[in-house]
Amino acid sequence: MAVDEHYNEHGGFPKFETAKVEPEYGELIEALRRVQDLAVSVDMPADALKAALAQTQQLVATMEPHVVPERKTPAGRVPRLPGRGSLLMLPWTVEKFDADGVRSRGVFRRFHLGGNGAAHGGTLPLLFDDLFGLTQHAYGRPISRTAYLHVNYRKITPLNQPLVVEGHVDKVEGRKTFISATLKNEDGELIADSDALMVQLLPGQQ
Numbered sequence: 001m002a003v004d005e006h007y008n009e010h011g012g013f014p015k016f017e018t019a020k021v022e023p024e025y026g027e028l029i030e031a032l033r034r035v036q037d038l039a040v041s042v043d044m045p046a047d048a049l050k051a052a053l054a055q056t057q058q059l060v061a062t063m064e065p066h067v068v069p070e071r072k073t074p075a076g077r078v079p080r081l082p083g084r085g086s087l088l089m090l091p092w093t094v095e096k097f098d099a100d101g102v103r104s105r106g107v108f109r110r111f112h113l114g115g116n117g118a119a120h121g122g123t124l125p126l127l128f129d130d131l132f133g134l135t136q137h138a139y140g141r142p143i144s145r146t147a148y149l150h151v152n153y154r155k156i157t158p159l160n161q162p163l164v165v166e167g168h169v170d171k172v173e174g175r176k177t178f179i180s181a182t183l184k185n186e187d188g189e190l191i192a193d194s195d196a197l198m199v200q201l202l203p204g205q206q
């Protein structure tokens with residue numbers, strides 16, 4: 001594995017550590033994802049709207065006392081969960097994570113709808129950017145920030161169909177890591193591809 005000798009120099013970035021969570025945590029995140037799907041899908045009559053509002057306000061009141069700083073929440077730090085347990089991330093599951101590359105599988109859901117049955121174009125850079133962060137991490141590069149990310153949209157990205165995204169490091173030049181990835185369907189058809197430059201942070205860089 002290509003572990004960099006400066007691996008521990010993460011600029012001002014925190015070191016990521018896997019979070020331990022209660023068994024219900026994954027179920028909560030999935031229920032919240034379902035709420036997101038519904039929130040962009042429903043057209044409710046007034047009484048259902050009022051009930052949903054009251055229940056949501058109650059949920060907010062339950063959760064609000066437990067807000068913690070960025071590095072303390074398990075969101076994004078539970079690798080076994082879809083999207084690592086972060087609602088921001090696509091609910092995809094990593095199935096390969098090593099220096100050769102990272103592969104992740106999942107679906108775009110109703111929440112990710114752009115128009116006419118296709119995923120919103122902005123959700124693909126999100127998928128690729130997170131994959132690139134993981135890919136350079138798996139390669140043993142110090143944490144870096146995306147300097148650019150280019151996406152080629154080759155085909156419409158369908159909702160609710162299993163897809164696979166795979167990325168690998170193409171080359172490293174000093175602080176620069178060049179990474180590319182493909183998004184395919186289960187028949188191996190190319191839906192999109194992407195390439196990005198990630199630049200290693202200097203000490204103290206945010």
Ligand SMILES: CCCCCCCCCCCCCCCC(=O)SCCNC(=O)CCNC(=O)[C@H](O)C(C)(C)COP(=O)(O)OP(=O)(O)OC[C@H]1O[C@@H](n2cnc3c(N)ncnc32)[C@H](O)[C@@H]1OP(=O)(O)O
Pocket residue numbers: 016017018019076077078079129133134137143144145146147148174175176197199200201202205206
């Ligand atoms: C425990 C459970 C599992 C968890 C496991 C998680 C692990 C997972 C890790 C997550 C990791 C997070 C990953 C965050 C990834 C983001 O999402 S970052 C968010 C989006 N990106 C940003 O906000 C970045 C904003 N930009 C910046 O901060 C700065 O521009 C940068 C990128 C740090 C570069 O600035 P700089 O340090 O001043 O670099 P600079 O000296 O200008 O350039 C260095 C080199 O890069 C080149 N370069 C810089 N920008 C560009 C560009 N746009 N185009 C071409 N070349 C460029 C320069 O030409 C230069 O090249 P050389 O002259 O050395 O050949």
